[in-house]
Amino acid sequence: MTSPNRQTKKNAATRKPGPLKLALVSLVAMLLATLLTGCWDRLEIEERAIILGVGIDAAPKDEVDKPKNITFIGDNRPKMDAPKLRVTVQIAVPGRIPLGPSEGGGGSKSGEKPVWVVNAVGHTIDDAFNSIQQEVAHRLFWGHLRVIVISKKVAEEGLANINEYLRRNPEVRRTSWMIVSEGEAGELMRIVPQLERVPILYILSTMDHAVQMGKLPNAFAGYYWSAASSKGADPLLPYIRTVESGSFEVAGLAFFRSDRMVGHTEPLEIGAYMGIKNMQSGGYSVLVQIPDTETSVMYQITHRKSRIDVAIRNGKPEISVKIHNEGNLLEKSNEEVQLSRQVIAQIEQELTKLGPNLFNTLVRKTQEKGADIFGFGEYVRAKQPGYWNKEIRTKENWESMYKDIRVNMQITYSIRRVGGKTT
Template sequence: MQLGRIVKVLSWVFLVIPFLTGCWDRLEIEERAVVLAIAIDEVKPEAAKEERDVSHLSGEVPQSQKRMLRLTVQIAVPGRIPLGPAQGGGASGEKPVWILDVVGHTVEDAIYNLQQEVADRLFLGHLRVIVVNEKVARKGLQNMNDAFRRNPEIRRAAWMVISKGEAADIIKLNPELERVPALYLLTVLDGAVKQGKMPNAFLGVFWSALTSKGQEAYLPYVEIQEQKSILLAGLAYFRGDKMVGTTTPLEIGHFMAMKGINPGGYSALSDVPGESGAVLFISSDRTAKIEVEIKNGLPHAKVKVHIEGDLAEKSNAQFNLKDPKTIAKIEKRIGTKAGKAFEELIHKTQKQGSDILGIGEIVRGKHSAYWNQSIKTMDKWQETYKEIPVRAEVTISIRRVGMKAE
């Protein structure tokens, strides 16, 4: 009987011991170098002189990796990150981030070189923004995608953006509304999504499109305005992992309308047939559908879009907005102009073989027999997309004309 009690006690002891070990592998936040943002620029091969023998010996780099990249990182300084809009986490005037830059032949090569300069272990779990120079993106992001996708610390909800100028300048910017440049850029992007000015094109969405056979990827395209603010200059669209073109800011709204992404955040200034003056229409809600038919061995696509919105302003006009006929004329005029603008954007992407609308995925899903017989691969669809007829059909519904309608 006593032996049985001893066995029970020992069993409970061995059962409880694992829960008493604590965080044996803990790493305090003060012992981590928390990276908030990364900028990637291309530099001349001569920059290899700046590199030390950290991940390889001098002169022993494979010929295919002679390309040099400059990695600029923004590291949070413990105790100095602002805690709210009206207060700071550290002493006034102290910089909340530490900015360092290194060179390397690949992204991971540069990160290893950076770790050699930083005492604490680099931690990418709080990485929010990756800024890539346009020149680098046009040559291909295969190396960057491979490095970041293999790293378990990288969040799929982080943003990757393409910069018109030097990527390092974006994360070195000193904005008036935010002490931390990375958080300012993050606020710009998240705010644009909420206001309907940018699709939610974070890293996970980008990588998913890259692996698709019938759809190409896109990323936000940004540039600095007078060293004070960041402009959402459009979308950078890709063919495979290489950037091949950009849209204008207004064409972001065209793309979102054709994809049915809400809310609507863009406006259209339009004339009114038979009347003097103009009106400003602001979209609020969109619905869209892409229909595909196979005719004469080639897909024919129709993009049907319905947009609801309000009239925000009429300028230099005497016509009556209470008249249903006038409203109908405005709706038809805006719909016709929008349809032409949508088709222009589609034709622009067709020239580069960049199907960012995902028409190929619709063909692949609804006409699988045609796809398996005539397309089969992404490369084939990229060439086929250039040739297919695509029409845009847009209808407009004006819901409100404002309090002053006489």
């Protein structure tokens, strides 16, 4: 005869699970099932055409008018006022990108190039990229794009179409560099640098190191697009030119009015721009003559501090900029003058006397073109909102008013160090 306790245990073992327990088991099973789908849409890196750099130039009319029947058939092309473009891309070749420092610049030991340079022309930038895609087996991938070089000619005609395409593309990083080239942008996609095996990475490292040394603002693509969208500021981009060695140099800043390039600065004026913008790290040096002597010293700014104030006078905004520069003496041209406290004070006075000329020249240069790259208009919007909403309102009105406003500069200098040799 079965005992009552044994019968109770048997009934409990055969009892069906309740609805709550079934729901919990189903939920756990569903969650575990999602872990099995991690690779359903995987795409091997060898199956992507990874774009590292892009060069954009104006295309000759005869090249663009050759029908390829890729984005339209025959003469059935839409009418557009955008400039016709030649796009040159630098695509990484799988397996040839060097991973260590053992090989020389410009390629691998076997002489194989780590990148493939392809170009095409089009009525718009995407039209050109559609032509490039016809030549490339794998899908073009923008996730590793680092540098976009635009020729001066294209920049002067306007970047509306280029920026519209790049900003719509979710794969394009906002931290990619956009650069204006004095010459052909496509040539920079073909340079063979001596210090880097992947050409576009040499351009990238040049820009990044210039920022670290205080010789260039961090004016990447996102910075440009932000300024272009602001009502009280105009954008700028680094401006470069090729040199005889086959490389290139940072030649200034290209400044824009709306989306068109209207001028560029000189290299030393980059330091003036960074001073006005309160970019504290300094890197530029200036040669100054000691008063009443034939001795000159090299002075390098190491730190800056600036302040911008706005006032409304006679119905117009008036900008006051106060900048203090601190730096070191790096070199003295001869031994005739000793660096006593009195002489150091004279050098500081000479710098304070001559320094504002550089800043005023830069401001006037931008005012002549109506390009407020300093963002003075944003200070007016922030500190005088009533005046802005009543008298200005739009970016176009501010660009016109910027030409005539008064900008007062107060620049001072101090010398912190004179090096190990004090005489």
